[in-house]
Amino acid sequence: MDISDLASRVIKGERRALARAITLIESARDDHREQAVELLEAVKGAGRQALRIGLSGTPGVGKSTFIEAFGVMLTGQGKRVAVLAVDPSSTRSGGSILGDKTRMERLSRDPNAFIRPSPSQTALGGVARRTREAVMLCEAAGFDIVLIETVGVGQSETMVADMSDLFILLLAPAGGDELQGVKRGIMEIADMILINKADGDLLPAATRTCADYAGALRLLRKRAQDPDGFPKxxxxxxxxxxxxxxxxxxxxxxxxxxxxxxHWDAMRARQARHWFEDEVRLGLLAQLNNGAVRARLEQLGQAVAKGEITASNAARELLQGL
Structure with missing residues (x-):
C-alpha cells in the first residue's frame, strides 16, 4: 500500500480513501499498525481541526435519531459532518451488527456527511480502541464537525470525553430524578445535557426531567473551563x-x-498526553503476546489456580521477568 498516496487522497477529502484509511488503522496486524502510524504522521501535516462532539446516553434514548436530525441541520448550513458510530461487539462471537447507517437514512445519503460504524471489540468506555485515530483522519479530510456516538453504556461512559471538545449527554424524559442527576462520573464531565423526545405526550415529563437535572447541575462544583451558565x-x-x-x-x-x-488548546494538549500514556500501557500489554511470556503466563496461571502461589506474587514474578 502506498501510504503517501493514501494520505494525500485523504487530505483531498476523498471518501473512499478515508474509509480505506480507517480500515487500516483499525487493523490489529503488526504490519498494518506500522503503516497506520506512518499514515497518521503523514496526515498530521494538514494542520486541520474539527469540532469534536462526543454523544453518550443509555440505549434507546434516541442517539442515532438525534445525530441524523442534528447532522442534517448542520449540513444544511454548509458544514461537512463526519459520524463515528461505535457498535457493541458480542462477547460470544466477537461480531457487531454495524447497522447505524440504516438508522440514519437521510444523513447517509447527504454528500456533505460521512458515517462510519466501528465495532467496540474488547475496548471499554463506550468507544473503540482506534476511535481517536479515526477522528484525526476525519479532521485531515477537512470535515468541520466530527460526531462520536458511543455504544450507550450509561454512567461509566467517560472515555469519549478524553477525545472530544464537547461532551453531550442525551437523556430520555423521566430518566431519573434530581438525586439521579447528582451521581458522579458521567454527570461531572458532561458539558450539556439534552433531554430528547421532548414532544407530544412526553413534553410535560421532559420538562420536569430538564428542571430536575438543571437543579442537579447547580449542585456540582463549577469547572474552570466553563463560563457562567454551563453545564446546562x-x-x-x-x-x-x-x-x-x-x-x-x-x-x-x-x-x-x-x-x-x-481552555481549548489546554484541553487538547491534556488529551494528547493522556492518549500517549494510554498507548504506552497498551504497548506493554501487547508484550504479553510474546511466545515465552505466554508460556510463563500459562505456567503461573496454573500455579495460582492450584493455590500454590498467590495472584499478587505470581504477577510480580511475571513482571520482574519482563
Missing part, C-alpha cells in the same frame, strides 16, 4: 427538530468562550 440542561426533539438550533448555538457559545480563554 436543555430540551430537544430529534423527531420534530425543536431545540436543535438553540442547542447548536449554545455549543458554539461554549466553544468560542473556551478558545478565547485558552
Amino acid at each position: 440542561a436543555m430540551l430537544v426533539s430529534a423527531l420534530s427538530g425543536d431545540g436543535l438550533e438553540t442547542a447548536w448555538e449554545e455549543m458554539q457559545t461554549l466553544t468560542q468562550w473556551r478558545k478565547e480563554n485558552g
Whole structure:
C-alpha cells in the first residue's frame, strides 16, 4: 500500500480513501499498525481541526435519531459532518451488527456527511480502541464537525470525553430524578445535557426531567473551563427538530468562550498526553503476546489456580521477568 498516496487522497477529502484509511488503522496486524502510524504522521501535516462532539446516553434514548436530525441541520448550513458510530461487539462471537447507517437514512445519503460504524471489540468506555485515530483522519479530510456516538453504556461512559471538545449527554424524559442527576462520573464531565423526545405526550415529563437535572447541575462544583451558565440542561426533539438550533448555538457559545480563554488548546494538549500514556500501557500489554511470556503466563496461571502461589506474587514474578 502506498501510504503517501493514501494520505494525500485523504487530505483531498476523498471518501473512499478515508474509509480505506480507517480500515487500516483499525487493523490489529503488526504490519498494518506500522503503516497506520506512518499514515497518521503523514496526515498530521494538514494542520486541520474539527469540532469534536462526543454523544453518550443509555440505549434507546434516541442517539442515532438525534445525530441524523442534528447532522442534517448542520449540513444544511454548509458544514461537512463526519459520524463515528461505535457498535457493541458480542462477547460470544466477537461480531457487531454495524447497522447505524440504516438508522440514519437521510444523513447517509447527504454528500456533505460521512458515517462510519466501528465495532467496540474488547475496548471499554463506550468507544473503540482506534476511535481517536479515526477522528484525526476525519479532521485531515477537512470535515468541520466530527460526531462520536458511543455504544450507550450509561454512567461509566467517560472515555469519549478524553477525545472530544464537547461532551453531550442525551437523556430520555423521566430518566431519573434530581438525586439521579447528582451521581458522579458521567454527570461531572458532561458539558450539556439534552433531554430528547421532548414532544407530544412526553413534553410535560421532559420538562420536569430538564428542571430536575438543571437543579442537579447547580449542585456540582463549577469547572474552570466553563463560563457562567454551563453545564446546562436543555430540551430537544430529534423527531420534530425543536431545540436543535438553540442547542447548536449554545455549543458554539461554549466553544468560542473556551478558545478565547485558552481552555481549548489546554484541553487538547491534556488529551494528547493522556492518549500517549494510554498507548504506552497498551504497548506493554501487547508484550504479553510474546511466545515465552505466554508460556510463563500459562505456567503461573496454573500455579495460582492450584493455590500454590498467590495472584499478587505470581504477577510480580511475571513482571520482574519482563
